[in-house]
Amino acid sequence: MQYHVKDLSLADVGRDRIEWAEKDMPVLRSIRERFSREKPFQGMRIGACLHVTTETANLVLTLKEGGAEVFLAASNPLSTQDDVAAALVKYFGIHVFAVKGEDTQTYYSHLRAVIESRPNIVIDDGADLISTIHKEYPSLAEEILGGMEETTTGVIRLKAMARDKVLRFPIIAVNDAYTKHMFDNRYGTGQSTIDAILRATNRLLAGSYFVVAGYGWCGKGVAQRARGMGAIVVVTEVDPIKALEARMDGFLVMPMREAAKIGDFFVTVTGNTSVIREEHIRLMKDGAIISNSGHFNVEIDIQALERLSKSKRRIREYVEEYTLEDGRRIYLLAEGRLVNLAAAEGHPASVMDMSFANQALSAEYILKNHSNLQKDVYKVPDEIDRQVAMLKLKAMGIQIDELTPDQIRYLSSWEHGT
Known part of the structure; x- marks a missing residue:
């Protein structure tokens, strides 16, 4: 195990808090159950730079259930929940590099630790991980199948990289999914x-x-x-x-x-x-x-x-x-x-359920479609966005109407008028 966390003795509290959050993340739980059966990431390494919270813990555990070896660094020096970081290392075998209050030098050393694991797929929150790869590890960038970005700030940076023709692998802008920005944000x-x-x-x-x-x-x-x-x-x-x-x-x-x-x-x-x-x-x-x-x-x-x-x-x-x-x-x-x-615990688990469901499914999409993608920033495919919404409605016990065949014909026709 490679890790740098504050104190492994905090792990028991962190494990309980991860379990508490998981109870309010039914969409991600359903994806984890499928990943556990299908193992889409078997033999893959996923490098992530995210806020180390109870909700993030449930995302990385979902990716691990899918067969991935996960390396996780904090995406902000003050956002780490130290008990969660300890639990991920001690009880779940996740390589975590995150300490609340870390200075800038430590922050970037943690990013480099994730990068040096030679990930096949990257998940970022703010684009510091991806920009560091491009600046300091350009040859390694060629080995990465693709990545995802969680935030508005990061998407802005990555679109600028794509515009300047310096982006070296495709990115899915998870932030731009309707089931992310309309709810999480x-x-x-x-x-x-x-x-x-x-x-x-x-x-x-x-x-x-x-x-x-x-x-x-x-x-x-x-x-x-x-x-x-x-x-x-x-x-x-x-x-x-x-x-x-x-x-x-x-x-x-x-x-x-x-x-x-x-x-x-x-x-x-x-x-x-x-x-x-x-x-x-x-x-x-x-x-x-x-x-x-x-x-x-x-x-x-x-x-x-x-x-x-x-x-x-x-x-x-x-x-x-x-x-x-x-x-x-x-x-x-x-x-x-x-x-x-x-100063608090970040977003409630129920909204991060949708955001991280988008992350998990987008990682699977990158794995299956990277050879057909350009070195550009892409929106989350509509089918993933709609799947996440439907899974969330199902978890909430909500049913909706379906279009009738006549309605489908009407919407696809130009001949009907007043």
């Missing part, structure tokens, strides 16, 4: 982000001004959940269509320079850099709480916050108090890293 990020802010601060949201930067699927989820807690929600956007949608959904919409003056809570979910900058920090009121739920810790200009501050202290776990020169205090959560995994 909206309901998962929405609930887990609010959960993390409440755990970190124990502050009341009702009646507060809650600023959401970005109105993609993640931003929609955060805004909806914050409104559900009684907050007055403000959305900031650069896309006129999304801004209009946010207004029609009943939210206040304004530039960040205006929102900065009134906000009590701020959450960035754009996938872009420097969303909250020095010019905005200078306008914030005493006690403003800022956080990020995007993948990388670049959305808040932390260096600007440091420059503007005369002192800094940790006042609560995951809460840093910055005192500005004029005495105003700004509170940064989870060091600006994705707050929902750093």
Whole structure:
């Protein structure tokens, strides 16, 4: 066994938590049962860079049941659940390289440990694993059949690589599956982000001004959940269509320079850099709480916050108090890293059930179809997306209608009019 985890004595707690999550992941369980019979990945190595959580554990165990040898690194220095990492090593034989709070050097050494296992298929969350392969292991890239990417941020990076003709193997953009982004991003990020802010601060949201930067699927989820807690929600956007949608959904919409003056809570979910900058920090009121739920810790200009501050202290776990020169205090959560995994447990298992079902089935698709795919970024095949949705409905005990033969003929004909 190759591994680097915090403490194997945590494994018993981790095993119980993995089992608890599995109870709420019936779609992935049904795929695991089939994989266990068919062993599609027999003799294959799968390298993954994902948040090491109870839900991820159930994905890698599904791949192992399918015959794969799995090597797993964390996709963010603060997202690892150390008890889960220990359980995967001690009880399930997964090669795990992840320690919560690891520094940047350790983070990349863990990625390299996964890469040096010479995986046949890779699964990424943010594209750090895939970009490191391309930068540091170009010859190994030629051996990889293909990979999957879990996040909006990662898909953006990989599409840029494909556009620049540097991508060396095909990628399935799991993030773009309807059963991923419409549910995981909206309901998962929405609930887990609010959960993390409440755990970190124990502050009341009702009646507060809650600023959401970005109105993609993640931003929609955060805004909806914050409104559900009684907050007055403000959305900031650069896309006129999304801004209009946010207004029609009943939210206040304004530039960040205006929102900065009134906000009590701020959450960035754009996938872009420097969303909250020095010019905005200078306008914030005493006690403003800022956080990020995007993948990388670049959305808040932390260096600007440091420059503007005369002192800094940790006042609560995951809460840093910055005192500005004029005495105003700004509170940064989870060091600006994705707050929902750093200060809480990430998405509920029931939504990750669909996301990771897409991952498992896309890995099987890569295995069977890699020779017919170009070095490009592909959407999840519609048949996989629909299969995941149908399996989820079945698990929920929900039945739906089917088209009648007459309806099928009607929809396929151009001859019927008024």
